[in-house]
Amino acid sequence: MVLIIPLVLLVAACGDDDAATTTAPATGGTAPTAVITISGFDFGDPISVTVGQTVEVRNDDGTPHTWTSTDGGFDSGPIGAGESFTHSFAAPGVYPFLCEIHTSMTGEMTVTG
Numbered sequence: 001m002v003l004i005i006p007l008v009l010l011v012a013a014c015g016d017d018d019a020a021t022t023t024a025p026a027t028g029g030t031a032p033t034a035v036i037t038i039s040g041f042d043f044g045d046p047i048s049v050t051v052g053q054t055v056e057v058r059n060d061d062g063t064p065h066t067w068t069s070t071d072g073g074f075d076s077g078p079i080g081a082g083e084s085f086t087h088s089f090a091a092p093g094v095y096p097f098l099c100e101i102h103t104s105m106t107g108e109m110t111v112t113g
Contacts, residue, residue, distance in 0.1 A: 043107035058084045
């Protein structure tokens with residue numbers, strides 16, 4: 001009997017609290033983040049974004065890369081393996097870019113108004 005009471009108290013203390021965490025969906029008029037994934041020494045297919053939309057550049061390669069505008073408008077600096085860099089464009093246009101470490105890696109970003 002002495003052992004049963006502590007066991008009952010232990011089981012009661014381990015009950016389910018039924019608490020749940022809910023994440024509300026995002027609201028507002030902001031566009032989702034556009035992603036450029038660097039993989040295999042390549043920026044992937046060209047993408048288009050709108051003015052103000054965030055672009056995330058993810059480095060899935062095992063070596064550092066940069067995401068640098070050919071006209072100097074933006075420069076990520078070295079993005080290490082597994083790291084990322086974000087940028088938003090303030091004006092529409094076509095923005096050619098390259099990796100300054102591996103200059104054969106090139107791409108183009110189109111930003112619309």
